[in-house]
Amino acid sequence: MRYVIYGAGAIGGVLGARLFSAGFDATVIARGPHLEAIRRNGLRVDSPDGTETVPVPAVAAPDDVGIAAGDVVILAMKTQDTGAALAALRDSADPATAIVCLQNGVENERMALRSFEHVYGVCVMFPATHTEPGVVQSQSTPIPGLLDIGRYPHGADDTAEQVAAAFRKASFVSEVREDIMRWKYRKLMMNLTNAVQALCGTGEEARPLVERIRAEGLACLQAAGIDVASEAEETARRGDLLQVRPVAGQTRTGGSSWQSLHRGTGAIEADYLNGEIVLLGRIHGVPTPANEAVRRLANSVARERGRPGSVPVQQILDALPRQS
Structure with a gap:
């Protein structure tokens, strides 16, 4: 079974390197300066345990891989x-190709199922960073991430078991879950x-905004009748x-959205995190002003290549309707 990891940023880069180092036939699809750096020097993986350069094969597009029957x-x-x-x-790729969505949000699987009949969701708990071409950081040790997998929209099969086993051999924790979307909705929250x-940023002053966003999310999931794994x-x-540890003496700076602003992408x-809640709210008649505000503002700051942490929390709170 060959693994083609489409997207070699923080998550895909670390996973591709770990699978390759564990002896699997793995290829990453990357782009731009990141692809050039991997081809030239290999993929450098920094972790709390040190630095490793992995000669994982890297290509620019699916056409360059030659996806065959049995590939994942x-x-x-x-x-x-x-x-x-x-x-x-x-x-x-053939429509029977297994597509594994190692992604946040809950829309990817639905999109994939329109074109491919064997689709799998993964609940991703995986602290990693990518801010420099040719370099990814894996920030948890000794376990780099938790990657539970299940068939979409529900169920389990031999492919899910094989992929989970590969994840485990590559040092991740992974179980097959027939109810994987319950867990992906919890991760969405x-x-x-x-x-x-x-x-x-992450200061205590953000707590009122965070609480409003989460309350809207929970109300929308309840109104939609969506079964979600509990916080417990x-x-x-x-x-x-x-166990998140410093890498090269530096602590983790921010998650995936923070990294997008930092890299100026x-x-x-x-749109697929807060926007998912906004969509559910519009369908089911639940107001979602806080999620809509941060969704729109995040898109605006990203388009303008704004820096992370550049918006005062109070600016957002002042623009929201008062709670009754």
């Missing part, structure tokens, strides 16, 4: 790039604060498995 394609880009990735895959961190379940599953995934 792991999507690791942010959701705003999933549509283009799936369009490229449709031209290169956690990711609703990504945009707040990217815009405002998530806490028990995570336990003390993830011009895009951010807020």
Whole structure:
């Protein structure tokens, strides 16, 4: 079984390197200066345990891989790039190809299922960073991440078991879950604060905004009748498995949305995190002003190449309607 990791940023880069180092046939699809650096020097993985340069094969597009029967394609880009990735895959891969969505949010699997019949979701708990071409950081040790997997929309099969086993051999913790979307909705609730961190930082002054965002999210999931793993379940599953440590003497600066602003990519995934709550609110008649405010502002700051932490929390709170 060959693994094609489509998107070699923080998550995909570390995973591709770990799979390759564990002896699997793994190839990463990357782009731009990052691809050039990997091809030239290998992929450098910095971790609390040191630095390793991995000669994982890297290509620019699915056409360059030659995706064959039995290959597993792991999507690791942010959701705003999933549509283009799936369009490229449709031209290169058989509809029976297994597609594994190693991504935040809950829209990727649905998008993939339109074109591919075997789709899998992964609940990603995986502290990693990518801010420099050719370099990724894995910030938890000795376990780099928790990657539970299940078939979408529900169920389990031999492919899920094989992928989970590969993740485990590559040093991750992974179980097969027939109810994987319950866990992905819990992760969505956690990711609703990504945009707040990217815009405002992590100070205590952000707590009122975070609480409003989470309350809106919970109200929308309840109104939609969506079954979501509880916070207690998530806490028990995570336990003390993830131990985030400094890398090269530096502590982790921010999550995936923070990294998008830091790199000046011009895009951010807020439409598929906070925007998912806004969508549910509009469908089910639940007001979501806080999620809509950070969704719009995050997109605006990303387009303008604004810096992370550049928006005062109070600016956002002052623009929201008062709670009754």
